[in-house]
Amino acid sequence: xxxxxxxxxxxxxxxxxxxxxxxxxxxxxxxxxxxxxxxxxxxxxxxxxxxxxxxxxxxxxxxxxxxxxxxxxxxxxxxxxxxxxxxxxxxxxxxxxxxxxxxxxxxxxxxxxxxxxxxxxxxxxxxxxxxxxxxxxxxxxxxxxxxxxxxxxxxxxxxxxxxxxxxxxxxxxxxxxxxxxxxxxxxxxxxxxxxxxxxxxxxxxxxxxxxxxxxxxxxxxxxxxxxxxxxxxxxxxxxxxxxxxxxxxxxxxxxxxxxxxxxxxxxxxxxxxxxxxxxxxxxxxxxxxxxxxxxxxxxxxxxxxxxxxxxxxxx
Amino acid sequence: xxxxxxxxxxxxxxxxxxxxxxxxxxxxxxxxxxxxxxxxxxxxxxxxxxxxxxxxxxxxxxxxxxxxxxxxxxxxxxxxxxxxxxxxxxxxxxxxxxxxxxxxxxxxxxxxxxxxxxxxxxxxxxxxxxxxxxxxxxxxxxxxxxxxxxxxxxxxxxxxxxxxxxxxxxxxxxxxxxxxxxxxxxxxxxxxxxxxxxxxxxxxxxxxxxxxxxxxxxxxxxxxxxxxxxxxxxxxxxxxxxxxxxxxxxxxxxxxxxxxxxxxxxxxxxxxxxxxxxxxxxxxxxxxxxxxxxxxxxxxxxxxxxxxxxxxxxxxxxxxxxxxxxxxxxxxxxxxxxxxxxxxxxxxxxxxxxxxxxxxxxxxxxxxxxxxxxxxxxxxxxxxxxxxxxxxxxxxxxxxxxxxxxxxxxxxxxxxxxxxxxxxxxxxxxxxxxxxxxxxxxxxxxxxxxxxxxxxxxxxxxxxxxxxxxxxxxxxxxxxxxxxxxxxxxxx
Numbered sequence: 001x002x003x004x005x006x007x008x009x010x011x012x013x014x015x016x017x018x019x020x021x022x023x024x025x026x027x028x029x030x031x032x033x034x035x036x037x038x039x040x041x042x043x044x045x046x047x048x049x050x051x052x053x054x055x056x057x058x059x060x061x062x063x064x065x066x067x068x069x070x071x072x073x074x075x076x077x078x079x080x081x082x083x084x085x086x087x088x089x090x091x092x093x094x095x096x097x098x099x100x101x102x103x104x105x106x107x108x109x110x111x112x113x114x115x116x117x118x119x120x121x122x123x124x125x126x127x128x129x130x131x132x133x134x135x136x137x138x139x140x141x142x143x144x145x146x147x148x149x150x151x152x153x154x155x156x157x158x159x160x161x162x163x164x165x166x167x168x169x170x171x172x173x174x175x176x177x178x179x180x181x182x183x184x185x186x187x188x189x190x191x192x193x194x195x196x197x198x199x200x201x202x203x204x205x206x207x208x209x210x211x212x213x214x215x216x217x218x219x220x221x222x223x224x225x226x227x228x229x230x231x232x233x234x235x236x237x238x239x240x241x242x243x244x245x246x247x248x249x250x251x252x253x254x255x256x257x258x259x260x261x262x263x264x265x266x267x268x269x270x271x272x273x274x275x276x277x278x279x280x281x282x283x284x285x286x287x288x289x290x291x292x293x294x295x296x297x298x299x300x301x302x303x304x305x306x307x308x309x310x311x312x313x314x315x
Numbered sequence: 316x317x318x319x320x321x322x323x324x325x326x327x328x329x330x331x332x333x334x335x336x337x338x339x340x341x342x343x344x345x346x347x348x349x350x351x352x353x354x355x356x357x358x359x360x361x362x363x364x365x366x367x368x369x370x371x372x373x374x375x376x377x378x379x380x381x382x383x384x385x386x387x388x389x390x391x392x393x394x395x396x397x398x399x400x401x402x403x404x405x406x407x408x409x410x411x412x413x414x415x416x417x418x419x420x421x422x423x424x425x426x427x428x429x430x431x432x433x434x435x436x437x438x439x440x441x442x443x444x445x446x447x448x449x450x451x452x453x454x455x456x457x458x459x460x461x462x463x464x465x466x467x468x469x470x471x472x473x474x475x476x477x478x479x480x481x482x483x484x485x486x487x488x489x490x491x492x493x494x495x496x497x498x499x500x501x502x503x504x505x506x507x508x509x510x511x512x513x514x515x516x517x518x519x520x521x522x523x524x525x526x527x528x529x530x531x532x533x534x535x536x537x538x539x540x541x542x543x544x545x546x547x548x549x550x551x552x553x554x555x556x557x558x559x560x561x562x563x564x565x566x567x568x569x570x571x572x573x574x575x576x577x578x579x580x581x582x583x584x585x586x587x588x589x590x591x592x593x594x595x596x597x598x599x600x601x602x603x604x605x606x607x608x609x610x611x612x613x614x615x616x617x618x619x620x621x622x623x624x625x626x627x628x629x630x631x632x633x634x635x636x637x638x639x640x641x642x643x644x645x646x647x648x649x650x651x652x653x654x655x656x657x658x659x660x661x662x663x664x665x666x667x668x669x670x671x672x673x674x675x676x677x678x679x680x681x682x683x684x685x686x687x688x689x690x691x692x693x694x695x696x697x698x699x700x701x702x703x704x705x706x707x708x709x710x711x712x713x714x715x716x717x718x719x720x721x722x723x724x725x726x727x728x729x730x731x732x733x734x735x736x737x738x739x740x741x742x743x744x745x746x747x748x749x750x751x752x753x754x755x756x757x758x759x760x761x762x763x764x765x766x767x768x769x770x771x772x773x774x775x776x777x778x779x780x781x782x783x784x785x786x787x788x789x790x791x792x793x794x795x796x797x798x799x800x801x802x803x804x805x806x807x
Contacts, residue, residue, distance in 0.1 A: 033699060160545075164541045166508070
C-alpha cells in the first residue's frame with residue numbers, strides 16, 4: 001500500500017512539473033501585450049515599453065519561468081498584472097464561491113442520480129426505465145445556460161424567491177449566500193446528474209448479470225438487499241470515476257453558468273485574465289487546477305481501494 | 316401541486332413585504348458589463364474605470380457635462396492670458412479628500428506633474444503634453460503655463476485621466492480610491508460589485524443617493540431577468556438586441572442617446588490595393604450604412620460620413636458624399652485596374668458591432684467583387700496584430716475617445732494614412748482657441764477625410780440605456796465614458 005501511494009505521489013509531482021512548463025510556454029506564445037491592453041489606443045510605444053519594464057515583462061523568458069515556478073514551490077503565486085494584488089488573494093475570493101457551488105452541485109447531482117440509476121436498472125426495459133432514461137437523455141441534451149435562464153424566470157422573476165444573479169458574499173450571512181448559489185447549483189447539477197444516472201444504470205446492469213447476484217438471489221436474499229448491498233457497491237467504481245471528473249469540471253469549467261448568474265467564480269477569473277492577458281493569473285490558476293485535478297484523481301484511486309477490498313490486498 | 320403554489324406564493328409575498336418602502340429610495344444598483352481592472356482613472360485606459368469613478372468619486376479642475384460641454388469642477392473659475400498660454404484657476408475652498416486630508420493648489424500641481432512626468436504611465440499622457448509648468452500661486456490659486464496655446468486645454472482637463480488625486484493616496488488609488496467627489500468608495504468584491512456611499516464632507520451639492528452599487532454582469536442574457544426581478548435597477552449600457560423584452564414595459568424607461576464612438580471600417584492605407592484612392596472610394600460606395608445599422612445595431616445609431624459625432628457642435632454632414640452605389644463602385648475598381656475584383660482579409664474584434672457588421676460588410680463588398688476572408692480576433696490579438704504591427708487589410712472598430720479626429724494625423728497610427736494638408740490643419744487646430752475658427756478648421760478636416768475615403772465611415776455607436784421608470788438624472792448621452800450619479804434620484 002505504501003509503495004503504491006509513493007508511486008502515485010511521484011507521478012503526481014512529475015505531472016505538475018511538466019504541466020507548469022507547458023502552461024507557461026503556451027501562454028507566452030499567445031499574441032497580445034498586457035501593457036498595451038492596459039494603456040489603450042492613445043498611449044505611445046515608449047509608454048507601453050515603460051509599463052512593460054515596470055511589470056517585469058522584459059526579463060528573459062527562462063528567468064521569468066524560474067522565478068514563477070520557484071514562487072509556486074513556496075506557495076507564492078505572484079501578483080496580478082491588472083489587479084496588482086497577490087494572485088492567491090484573488091483565487092481565495094473566487095474559491096469562496098466556486099468551491100461551495102461545486103460541492104452543492106455535486107451533492108445534488110449524486111442525490112438525484114444514484115436513486116434514478118438504481119430505479120432504472122432494477123426496472124430495466126420497463127416503462128419506468130424508459131421514462132427516467134428519456135428524462136436523463138433530455139437532461140444531457142438541454143443547454144445548461146438555457147435551463148439556467150428558465151430557472152431564473154421561474155424562481156427569481158416570477159416567484160421572487162431567490163435573486164436573479166450575483167453573489168452577496170459570505171459576510172452578508174450564510175443564508176443569503178446560499179440562496180444566491182442555489183439556482184446555479186441546480187442548473188449545474190441537472191446535466192451532471194443525467195450523465196451520472198446513465199453511468200450508474202449501465203454499471204448496475206452489468207453487475208446484475210453476474211453469477212454472484214444470481215447466487216445471492218438464490219440463497220433467498222430479498223431483491224432490494226441484493227441491489228443495495230451487492231450490486232451498488234460493485235458498480236461504484238465507474239460512478240466514482242465520473243464523480244471525480246465532474247468535480248474538477250465544476251470547479252472551473254462553469255464559466256457559462258457563472259456568466260448567466262454573474263457569479264464571481266474561478267471560471268470567470270480565468271476567462272477575464274485570458275482576455276486581459278493577465279498571464280500570471282492564468283498560469284497560476286491553471287496550475288492550481290492541475291493540482292486539484294491530480295489530487296481528486298488520487299483520492300478517487302484511493303477510494304477504489306475502499307469500495308473494493310481486492311484492490312487493497314493486491315497492492 | 317396547488318398546495319405547493321400556495322406555499323411558494325406565500326413565501327414570495329412575505330419576502331416582497333419585507334422590502335416595501337414608503338419614502339423615496341436612496342439606494343441604486345447599476346449593471347455594468349465589464350469589471351474595471353483597478354480603480355485609478357489616472358493609470359489605465361479601460362472605460363470601466365471611469366464608468367464607476369468619474370464625477371462620482373474623482374473630480375478634475377473642469378469636468379465634462381451630460382452633453383459634452385466643459386463645466387467648472389474643482390476650479391470655480393479661471394482666466395486665460397491674452398496669448399492663450401497661461402491659465403489661472405481659482406479653486407474651491409473647504410474641499411476635503413475622502414480620507415480627511417485637505418485639497419488645495421498643491422494637490423493640483425502634484426496631480427498634473429505626476430501625469431506628465433517621464434515615468435508616468437497615464438494612458439492619455441498626450442492630454443498634458445502642452446503643459447510647460449504648473450505653479451502654486453496661493454492655496455486657492457494655481458497657474459498652468461502652456462508651451463503653446465491649446466484650443467482644447469480646458470476640455471482635456473475634464474477627462475477622467477486628469478482628475479485630481481492627493482499625494483497621500485495616489486499610490487493606493489488602484490485598490491482604495493480617494494477623491495473629492497460626492498461619493499466615496501466603500502468596497503470592491505472582485506468579480507462581483509463595487510459599492511460607493513455618499514460622502515458627508517462633500518463641498519458641493521450633496522448626492523441624493525446614499526448608496527450606489529455597480530454590479531458586474533458580463534452576459535447580456537442576464538440583463539432582462541435582472542431588471543425584471545428588481546435586483547438591478549439600471550443598465551446605462553444595455554444590449555440593443557434584448558430591447559424587445561423591455562421596451563413596452565411601463566416599469567422601465569428605454570433611452571437611446573449618442574456616444575463619441577465612431578464605428579468605422581478601418582483600411583490599411585499603405586497596403587496595395589488600398590493605397591489607391593479609387594479602391595477606397597469604391598469601398599465607400601459599396602457600403603450600405605442603413606443595412607449595417609439595422610443588422611449590427613438593431614437599427615439604432617446615426618450614419619456618419621466622416622470622423623465626427625453628429626451630436627458634436629462642429630459636425631458636418633458628409634453622409635451624402637458616397638451614397639450606396641454598386642455600379643459606381645465597380646466603375647472605380649475598373650479605373651484602378653481591378654475589374655476582376657480582388658481578395659482581402661477583414662479582422663474582427665469581439666464586440667457585436669464588429670462581428671455582426673463584418674458579416675454584412677463582407678456581403679456588401681462581395682457585390683462589387685471584393686472577396687473578404689473574415690478573421691475573428693480577440694482584443695489582445697487585435698491590439699497586437701492590427702493596432703501595433705499594422706498587419707491587416709480591413710478591420711472594424713469603434714473609436715470611442717471624444718474629439719479624436721487628430722488620430723488621422725498621428726505618425727505611425729494603424730490607418731497608415733499620410734496627408735500633409737490634413738496634418739497642417741490639425742496642427743493649426745491645436746493652437747487655435749477661437750470657437751468660430753475651430754469650427755471652420757474642423758469642418759475642413761472632416762471633409763478631407765471623407766474625400767480621401769481614408770476609412771469606411773459607418774455609424775455613431777448608440778448609447779442604449781434601460782432603467783427603472785422612477786429613476787431620474789442618469790445621462791442620456793455618453794459624451795465621455797461615465798455614469799455620473801451626482802444628480803440621480805428616485806421620484807415619489
